Amino acid sequence: MTPNQAMPPKLPIPGVKFLIAVGSGKGGVGKTTVAVNLAVGLAALGYKTGLMDADVYGPNVPLMMGINRTPVAHGERIQPLEQYGVRLMSMGFLSPGDKPLVWRGPMLHSVVQQFLRGVDWGELDYLIIDLPPGTGDVALSLIQTAPITGAIVVTTPSDVSLEDARKAIHMFHQVKVPILGVVENMSWLSCPHCHERIDVFSYGGGRRTAEEMGVHFLAELPLDPEVRVGGDTGKPIVLRKGQGEPFLDLARNASARAAEEGAREGPKIEISD
Amino acid sequence: MTPNQAMPPKLPIPGVKFLIAVGSGKGGVGKTTVAVNLAVGLAALGYKTGLMDADVYGPNVPLMMGINRTPVAHGERIQPLEQYGVRLMSMGFLSPGDKPLVWRGPMLHSVVQQFLRGVDWGELDYLIIDLPPGTGDVALSLIQTAPITGAIVVTTPSDVSLEDARKAIHMFHQVKVPILGVVENMSWLSCPHCHERIDVFSYGGGRRTAEEMGVHFLAELPLDPEVRVGGDTGKPIVLRKGQGEPFLDLARNASARAAEEGAREGPKIEISD
Numbered sequence: 001m002t003p004n005q006a007m008p009p010k011l012p013i014p015g016v017k018f019l020i021a022v023g024s025g026k027g028g029v030g031k032t033t034v035a036v037n038l039a040v041g042l043a044a045l046g047y048k049t050g051l052m053d054a055d056v057y058g059p060n061v062p063l064m065m066g067i068n069r070t071p072v073a074h075g076e077r078i079q080p081l082e083q084y085g086v087r088l089m090s091m092g093f094l095s096p097g098d099k100p101l102v103w104r105g106p107m108l109h110s111v112v113q114q115f116l117r118g119v120d121w122g123e124l125d126y127l128i129i130d131l132p133p134g135t136g137d138v139a140l141s142l143i144q145t146a147p148i149t150g151a152i153v154v155t156t157p158s159d160v161s162l163e164d165a166r167k168a169i170h171m172f173h174q175v176k177v178p179i180l181g182v183v184e185n186m187s188w189l190s191c192p193h194c195h196e197r198i199d200v201f202s203y204g205g206g207r208r209t210a211e212e213m214g215v216h217f218l219a220e221l222p223l224d225p226e227v228r229v230g231g232d233t234g235k236p237i238v239l240r241k242g243q244g245e246p247f248l249d250l251a252r253n254a255s256a257r258a259a260e261e262g263a264r265e266g267p268k269i270e271i272s273d
Numbered sequence: 274m275t276p277n278q279a280m281p282p283k284l285p286i287p288g289v290k291f292l293i294a295v296g297s298g299k300g301g302v303g304k305t306t307v308a309v310n311l312a313v314g315l316a317a318l319g320y321k322t323g324l325m326d327a328d329v330y331g332p333n334v335p336l337m338m339g340i341n342r343t344p345v346a347h348g349e350r351i352q353p354l355e356q357y358g359v360r361l362m363s364m365g366f367l368s369p370g371d372k373p374l375v376w377r378g379p380m381l382h383s384v385v386q387q388f389l390r391g392v393d394w395g396e397l398d399y400l401i402i403d404l405p406p407g408t409g410d411v412a413l414s415l416i417q418t419a420p421i422t423g424a425i426v427v428t429t430p431s432d433v434s435l436e437d438a439r440k441a442i443h444m445f446h447q448v449k450v451p452i453l454g455v456v457e458n459m460s461w462l463s464c465p466h467c468h469e470r471i472d473v474f475s476y477g478g479g480r481r482t483a484e485e486m487g488v489h490f491l492a493e494l495p496l497d498p499e500v501r502v503g504g505d506t507g508k509p510i511v512l513r514k515g516q517g518e519p520f521l522d523l524a525r526n527a528s529a530r531a532a533e534e535g536a537r538e539g540p541k542i543e544i545s546d
Contacts (some may be wrong), residue, residue, distance in 0.1 A: 028301010159505035194467035233433035
């Protein structure tokens with residue numbers, strides 16, 4: 001470290017090759033849906049993958065992955081659960097049912113750090129972090145302290161969502177986390193009756209915003225009622241033949257972008273004599 | 274006050290008759306859309322109405338109300354803006370464009386308190402507060418300190434959203450804020466091509482959840498691309514002839530419920546000799 005570096009060093013997580021944060025400026029745009037299907041997609045492509053649910057106030061990963069058990073600790077390390085080949089940790093595994101988490105900021109920071117460094121993730125090609133929505137305390141602390149390879153910003157094509165996505169991109173720029181790319185979710189809907197296309201939340205703003213801000217555009221994903229059914233029933237759509245392809249493409253693109261950014265960063269720690 | 278009361282008293286806001294908080298367990302369910310159309314609807318029904326945007330991290334009220342100017346202060350009090358007959362205050366009026374707000378919790382608490390008590394709201398029948406989504410710090414502090422008549426919980430019919438809505442209802446119960454009712458947003462979509470009905474996010478879970486938890490059900494609102502267009506262009510759908518009716522009904526129902534809860538509460542401050 002040189003005196004110029006104001007931030008503490010972002011210590012690597014032993015065994016984890018690429019750390020991908022999935023964020024959004026706004027909630028409800030499908031951030032967790034993207035994180036879950038990305039993680040399961042990467043696992044389906046043969047990568048060793050973990051998924052850390054850092055959305056501590058609204059941990060939807062257990063429901064969407066169809067698993068909810070209390071994890072056990074071996075020694076000082078928490079053992080992640082595993083589903084669809086993905087190692088998992090979520091606040092949802094630790095807090096009872098419907099009760100809201102009314103912890104204050106500082107407690108949450110330490111929980112999230114525990115998830116990152118106190119969980120026995122083992123050897124992973126990819127650890128996906130589902131960030132809390134927005135640019136709040138927990139998201140900010142996490143991206144300032146975790147050695148994130150790059151971030152994915154999820155948005156819908158509506159102006160309201162794009163406005164908040166730009167804020168999220170600015171936030172990642174400010175803290176010098178590379179952007180792997182923007183994902184436009186709920187891009188369009190095919191009417192299940194007449195099969196005509198409906199642009200429920202408008203269309204194309206994700207790609208346009210990515211171009212304007214000089215970041216990659218990773219994928220557009222349909223507003224498919226089956227995606228929601230997959231989430232509500234704990235069976236991610238990426239695993240479904242015929243319907244999972246857009247999500248598998250996302251996994252391939254994200255993987256390629258992570259490799260690019262990982263190569264650019266170079267080794268994180270140099271040992272000198 | 275008796276020694277039994279652990280909480281500080283919730284001081285009334287002079288001139289404000291009913292304070293209605295609009296919250297959600299999850300972002301992106303249309304909380305701000307509901308808050309904006311409720312406020313504009315109440316004003317259209319002839320009530321003196323204010324709208325305070327407490328969603329400090331993602332203040333979408335300026336865009337949805339089609340107004341963004343810096344408010345001025347007279348003496349020590351900030352003058353609210355006014356649009357469609359509604360008095361307005363939002364963090365969006367104070368922070369520049371796309372830059373994210375990366376303030377930490379304690380600063381936000383004081384900003385939100387300023388909005389509540391340092392803004393010259395004047396005489397109001399209804400002050401609507403658009404809470405931040407979820408059960409986080411800012412939402413919690415606000416509902417613990419503001420004299421809220423009752424809260425509206427917005428959800429979509431998807432299980433993921435309902436899971437978080439239940440948490441929000443529990444949160445309001447915990448801090449003894451009455452629930453005016455649940456609103457199911459994005460209940461269904463009419464295909465603009467074949468006019469068949471599409472249950473994009475499922476249907477009916479809002480009403481079912483309200484019944485299960487013993488709270489009122491206020492309204493189901495369609496997933497109408499025109500609602501989104503209204504939000505993106507700053508022209509709330511409630512003002513549109515023929516399409517605004519479900520939102521006007523919501524305003525009527527919310528108004529009736531606020532009167533019920535207000536009457537139950539009785540006078541807030543008793544002066545004894």
